[in-house]
Amino acid sequence: xxxxxxxxxxxxxxxxxxxxxxxxxxxxxxxxxxxxxxxxxxxxxxxxxxxxxxxxxxxxxxxxxxxxxxxxxxxxxxxxxxxxxxxxxxxxxxxxxxxxxxxxxxxxxxxxxxxxxxxxxxxxxxxxxxxxxxxxxxxxxxxxxxxxxxxxxxxxxxxxxxxxxxxxxxxxxxxxxxxxxxxxxxxxxxxxxxxxxxxxxxxxxxxxxxxxxxxxxxxxxxxxxxxxxxxxxxxxxxxxxxxxxxxxxxxxxxxxxxxxxxxxxxxxxxxxxxxxxxxxxxxxxxxxxxxxxxxxxxxxxxxxxxxxxxxxxxxxxxxxxxxxxxxxxxxxxxxxxxxxxxxxxxxxxx
Amino acid sequence: xxxxxxxxxxxxxxxxxxxxxxxxxxxxxxxxxxxxxxxxxxxxxxxxxxxxxxxxxxxxxxxxxxxxxxxxxxxxxxxxxxxxxxxxxxxxxxxxxxxxxxxxxxxxxxxxxxxxxxxxxxxxxxxxxxxxxxxxxxxxxxxxxxxxxxxxxxxxxxxxxxxxxxxxxxxxxxxxx
Amino acid sequence: xxxxxxxxxxxxxxxxxxxxxxxxxxxxxxxxxxxxxxxxxxxxxxxxxxxxxxxxxxxxxxxxxxxxxxxxxxxxxxxxxxxxxxxxxxxxxxxxxxxxxxxxxxxxxxxxxxxxxxxxxxxxxxxxxxxxxxxxxxxxxxxxxxxxxxxxxxxxxxxxxxxxxxx
Numbered sequence: 200x201x202x203x204x205x206x207x208x209x210x211x212x213x214x215x216x217x218x219x220x221x222x223x224x225x226x227x228x229x230x231x232x233x234x235x236x237x238x239x240x241x242x243x244x245x246x247x248x249x250x251x252x253x254x255x256x257x258x259x260x261x262x263x264x265x266x267x268x269x270x271x272x273x274x275x276x277x278x279x280x281x282x283x284x285x286x287x288x289x290x291x292x293x294x295x296x297x298x299x300x301x302x303x304x305x306x307x308x309x310x311x312x313x314x315x316x317x318x319x320x321x322x323x324x325x326x327x328x329x330x331x332x333x334x335x336x337x338x339x340x341x342x343x344x345x346x347x348x349x350x351x352x353x354x355x356x357x358x359x360x361x362x363x364x365x366x367x368x369x370x371x372x373x374x375x376x377x378x379x380x381x382x383x384x385x386x387x388x389x390x391x392x393x394x395x396x397x398x399x400x401x402x403x404x405x406x407x408x409x410x411x412x413x414x415x416x417x418x419x420x421x422x423x424x425x426x427x428x429x430x431x432x433x434x435x436x437x438x439x440x441x442x443x444x445x446x447x448x449x450x451x452x453x454x455x456x457x458x459x460x461x462x463x464x465x466x467x468x469x470x471x472x473x474x475x476x477x478x479x480x481x482x483x484x485x486x487x488x489x490x491x492x493x494x495x496x497x498x499x500x501x502x503x504x505x506x507x508x509x510x511x512x513x514x515x516x517x518x519x520x521x522x523x524x525x526x527x528x529x530x531x532x533x534x535x536x537x538x539x540x541x542x543x544x545x546x547x548x549x
Numbered sequence: 550x551x552x553x554x555x556x557x558x559x560x561x562x563x564x565x566x567x568x569x570x571x572x573x574x575x576x577x578x579x580x581x582x583x584x585x586x587x588x589x590x591x592x593x594x595x596x597x598x599x600x601x602x603x604x605x606x607x608x609x610x611x612x613x614x615x616x617x618x619x620x621x622x623x624x625x626x627x628x629x630x631x632x633x634x635x636x637x638x639x640x641x642x643x644x645x646x647x648x649x650x651x652x653x654x655x656x657x658x659x660x661x662x663x664x665x666x667x668x669x670x671x672x673x674x675x676x677x678x679x680x681x682x683x684x685x686x687x688x689x690x691x692x693x694x695x696x697x698x699x700x701x702x703x704x705x706x707x708x709x710x711x712x713x714x715x716x717x718x719x720x721x722x723x724x725x726x
Numbered sequence: 727x728x729x730x731x732x733x734x735x736x737x738x739x740x741x742x743x744x745x746x747x748x749x750x751x752x753x754x755x756x757x758x759x760x761x762x763x764x765x766x767x768x769x770x771x772x773x774x775x776x777x778x779x780x781x782x783x784x785x786x787x788x789x790x791x792x793x794x795x796x797x798x799x800x801x802x803x804x805x806x807x808x809x810x811x812x813x814x815x816x817x818x819x820x821x822x823x824x825x826x827x828x829x830x831x832x833x834x835x836x837x838x839x840x841x842x843x844x845x846x847x848x849x850x851x852x853x854x855x856x857x858x859x860x861x862x863x864x865x866x867x868x869x870x871x872x873x874x875x876x877x878x879x880x881x882x883x884x885x886x887x888x889x890x891x892x893x
Contacts, residue, residue, distance in 0.1 A: 242582045246592045281755075322857060325782040332790030336762070339794070343755060343801050351801060358798050362791065382857060511582040512575055527570055 286447035289337025357426035370532035388470035460501035741767035
């Protein structure tokens with residue numbers, strides 16, 4: 200009787216893939232902090248960090264080391280278990296999404312065909328949605344466990360914001376699912392790669408816009424960064440945090456940004472599809488590498504858009520946030536869903 | 550009553566639906582920030598590049614020497630009297646025989662100190678000096694970890710001798726850069 | 727005992743333990759967080775039953791939305807030991823007796839149900855929990871109950887709005 204019977208090679212392959220994806224996400228997030236400062240500087244006619252290493256490229260490591268070596272302070276009146284759990288939860292939720300994303304097509308290595316996706320589940324889109332809705336626990340638990348009024352206010356704001364914008368996000372995703380007819384992210388990408396089939400942005404422009412706005416809100420990025428509003432809540436939910444726990448919170452935001460850019464690129468912009476190129480004509484390994492490059496380019500463009508918006512628009516007021524979420528986004532998403540359904544029915548009837 | 554012709558009446562009418570989506574104004578703002586990518590950056594990379602000072606800039610003090618490399622200062626104390634911040638102190642000494650190549654006149658400053666934390670770089674010492682001995686240069690006092698380091702003595706202030714140490718003199722003048 | 731069974735026992739033990747912790751915890755916030763863990767373990771059981779759609783919907787709806795709202799409300803209330811209402815011993819006794827009799831009824835119903843006898847839990851088989859199967863079943867066999875429940879939700883929403891409008 201074999202207790203744990205599985206394909207050992209597959210296990211190893213997936214383990215390596217998971218390690219690559221997680222460390223890749225962390226590395227990208229590391230350099231996103233650098234890019235954020237650089238982009239902010241360039242948009243404000245400044246130079247940005249340029250002292251640590253050539254062009255300031257070692258700056259993120261300097262920042263990270265500084266955070267690691269800072270004194271770690273846990274407030275006496277805080278709830279210690281939850282205080283420590285908060286940043287970990289935020290980071291875990293941020294990293295978990297990458298499990299279902301297809302990072303590229305297959306590669307052939309050592310007589311094996313390796314799919315560049317950790318798990319191709321048939322509910323990929325819903326999985327992403329579920330993990331995103333978990334992300335708010337990190338903020339809420341951290342904010343509550345700090346035992347500080349400002350942190351609690353920020354945590355409550357974060358929770359209400361996340362719940363409000365999840366609704367519009369779900370509705371815009373439903374419209375997309377109506378078009379694709381599948382919840383698997385791999386299938387969605389493959390559909391967009393078919394000749395004669397445009398990227399989903401062509402079929403769902405309004406849906407994409409709604410999803411983009413909701414992604415900003417879910418990542419707590421400006422103009423929706425109310426949970427960490429410096430001027431009214433001091434520092435928001437991570438006010439009591441120091442050292443690498445603070446680093447985890449700050450870092451989780453960048454990982455979230457990377458992952459949501461990857462999701463948008465995957466479901467609306469063809470994922471690893473290279474426009475005007477028939478991937479089946481070139482060898483699969485080269486196609487896979489080119490595909491990863493294409494996906495990364497799209498992700499970088501989205502990350503730039505995130506930063507560009509951050510350094511352009513001021514923060515929303517709380518009532519503006521709620522008005523936008525419930526009175527504009529949700530009705531628009533519903534209208535988009537109904538319109539999509541009607542058009543699909545009309546096309547089927549023809 | 551309008552004080553200037555630039556005043557604009559604020560429109561407080563409720564937003565239209567398109568306005569309330571915030572999108573048009575967001576795109577307008579993003580266009581503005583994007584155009585700043587291509588603008589020239591006014592930043593000067595300080596230690597590598599320095600801002601050109603005007604000839605009348607009043608920076609760190611220099612004690613001057615004459616053509617033969619002798620110190621100009623006679624420790625008359627007029628600079629110390631003129632100093633509004635009372636940053637200058639000095640001690641005079643008499644020139645001994647055989648020191649004619651070091652000091653121009655019979656009396657010289659044995660000790661000459663300027664407290665750079667007190668100094669306001671007004672330049673009144675420069676104006677008061679009858680012997681052209683003190684000048685304000687075009688550099689400023691560098692940072693230091695201790696307050697003691699800001700009391701500049703004669704060895705910090707005196708310009709290197711043109712004849713005996715020409716390299717240091719050229720460096721102090723900024724000629725070899 | 728294969729991997730699936732191992733996982734089943736692990737998840738069951740964890741879910742019963744965390745369900746008990748929900749009741750035992752003094753701090754209501756801890757209770758809510760243990761409840762979230764209960765939902766996670768139950769979702770794990772759905773995966774073992776090959777019901778991926780139910781797994782993810784359970785997570786989205788319960789762990790992701792309802793529990794966040796619970797947490798939201800509990801965090802807003804100032805719950806501490808001083809403000810805790812003190813119940814008399816008779817009230818506690820009455821509660822224990824009524825709760826216990828309810829438990830007895832449940833257990834007897836489950837035990838006597840003829841359908842449940844001599845049946846084993848399905849593991850890794852069956853496809854009713856997959857999204858296309860579930861959708862087809864819901865919209866063909868159970869279309870009327872489905873629509874009625876949606877109308878019920880709509881009326882609940884309208885009722886909530888009507889109550890909120892009064893003030």
